[in-house]
Amino acid sequence: MIVVVDERELVKDGFNSLFDREGVASAGFGSHEFGEWVSTVDEHDLKAVRAFLIGECSSDLVSPRRIRDRTSAPVIALSDQHSLENTLRLFESGVDDVIRKPVHIREILARISAISRRFQDEKPYSEFGEMRIFVDGRDPEISGEPLPLPRRERRILEFLASNAGRRVTKTQVFNAIYGIFDEEVEENVVESHISKLRKKLRGKLGFDPIDSKRFLGYRLIT
Template sequence: MPVRVLLVDDEQPFVMGLTASLRQAGYDVSAAHDGESAWAAFREQAPDLVLLDIMLPGVDGLELCRRIREHSGTPVIMLTARGEDVDKIVGLEIGADDYITKPFNVRELLARMKAVLRRSAAVPAAPERLRFGAVEVDLARQAVTRGGRPVPLAPKEYDLLAFLAQHPNRVFGRDELLQRVWGYDFPGDDRTVDVHIRRLREKLEEDPGRPALILTRWGKGYYLADPPEGRGGLGS
């Protein structure tokens, strides 16, 4: 499955050219041209990597990076035409993973993207505690609570929940969940995923028959809703 990249920049020719180069390199690219539309796209698409210009209309890139960091450990590479050290320092201090100044060689950007993606795969996503309504997933302790009370989960139930929690609002098919959570050599079938989803709903949802947290997109797969959807349920 190709890596999903969200490119955020208000220069249309630059976006068109870089999008073409990244797609040629095998990336799945979507683009946004201002801070608010970029934030909406990030929440909807849950990309694997964000390329983020600092100078944007409305919400600037630094503020957008702060928002992303408050909700996700998704890697962020800052792009800017300005070369002042202060921008680099501020960008890295608020959680950017790398920084590159325009104009740049696309091959250098691709190398930086690969390095950032490798690092992000080797460490837990930040923040270490992820909260979805009444449900909190503590990645550091590998523990789950609902309304402040511990929820006992089997190891693979926790692994599945933690994986979905680190990619909120992103839909994963059964086959991809088997690969990402159970491993490529897992001998089971996709019904294993359905069973674990059902068990998680029974333990975490207010009404397992009308889930508000772990949802199904018919014909596509499962996702964890942030904020929880439905009747208020866990978010109330």
């Protein structure tokens, strides 16, 4: 999930729509509600956040360093002012990157992936036997051949790969794919997505690489 902080409803709604087209969950906050949320939100919910995008808002209420106290997710400033002074001021506030608007939503996602890799010293993909799973929105590859997947199924596979060696619950998968504030979609939709994903992977690999245990969740295996 991507969190967008901006006082303008039009900006938040616009980003939410653009991220949704890419199959990425997002949530929008104003300064006051974000300050309270980031201080009190449960740690498990916070882990569902891939990045924070900070636009026009109160610097007293939205502090990159305050965010960093709770999570290592990238904090990126969205700038409407194309000036060196403003860019330097934003970096001094503690953000990881400054993006000048207008910008394509895919560039934002690519920058988020690049920053995350630097933090974690990771390659832009994970390998599980014959399967290569990317973190930049590309379809996975099996034995070097792309496996086209719907956006939700691809994001689930990426999430499982990012948690290699650990089990993730249905709730954790749902929060990562749909966001922790989506009340219009039932959590059980995760089971349908994973069932379809497993069928496709089994057809290509000859075995099911997703291990599931009732009440414990899912884990990617090789």
